[in-house]
Amino acid sequence: MCGDPDASGRREVTRILGIDPGTRVMGYGVLEERNGDLTLVDYGVLTAPSRDDVIQRLRHLYRGTMEVIARHRPDVLAIEEPFVGTYVQAALAIGRAQAIAILAAANENIPVFAYTPAQVKQRVANYGGSGKAQIQEMVRLQLGMASVPEPNDAADALAVAICHCCESRLAALLRQGRK
């Protein structure tokens, strides 16, 4: 659950694909949101063969992401804008991984929203400094799952999808309030 239903009660279902970008493992999570209620649709990871070079890995994950998009036909895509730290090689990989998700969505004209790790933590666990385990547990609770989603990459993808629901809900309430 993420906020209250619209006053009109006529809001349609929105399908959100959350992506945790990586160039070896790409987490994905699919949710449906209707009037603030969240329903889990699917989650998992795409893994690139480790024997492949970087070009082959990008192509592999790109095709996998396009398959997930074709299978679930999301209305929006939400990605995490990770903290790049101080390692240039890590930043290079993050840039490539983000582009996979952004460009796979571009093929189907799906809008993309990016959130920082702090935004995701704030929206999912109400605290920007929450740890991995706490986020996983909050994802489990918010989606009514029997056990925490695994692996971590899939849990992170679900968390960014939940974050997008909350952010767009708050934005809609603000727009309504201004009218």
Added chain:
Amino acid sequence: MCGDPDASGRREVTRILGIDPGTRVMGYGVLEERNGDLTLVDYGVLTAPSRDDVIQRLRHLYRGTMEVIARHRPDVLAIEEPFVGTYVQAALAIGRAQAIAILAAANENIPVFAYTPAQVKQRVANYGGSGKAQIQEMVRLQLGMASVPEPNDAADALAVAICHCCESRLAALLRQGRK
């Protein structure tokens, strides 16, 4: 000119698209190679509107790259693997820009080859430490152009395409020598 013709004389024309990746300006250059002879086909730059956010810019350059691919139908794509330096923000942008070229090629199953700046300089100007102006002049001479190709991003794209021709030519000669 890049090496001698094959002994068989039956080598076909290869069309090479060189890309100089950037998230604001993307240089491209198209060459045809037949028996070691290079012919200039086209060159130019794709520019992303500076008012756009990074997601919009990536999508814009991705669509532009796909249009160049559709127009010129290259057999291979050659990109520069730039020196990332020590700035993480620059590395992030380079990663995104490379992915645009790699994934646009993936849509059409076009093989991609990456070359370091030192490789490009070595092959185009026979010296790994050559400067920008020297590379531009060598591109002009190798392609028989009346004036140096501009802007720099387009010249760099032509240089990486020339580099690919030389590298694949040398690889073919090595294979032939081993038989």
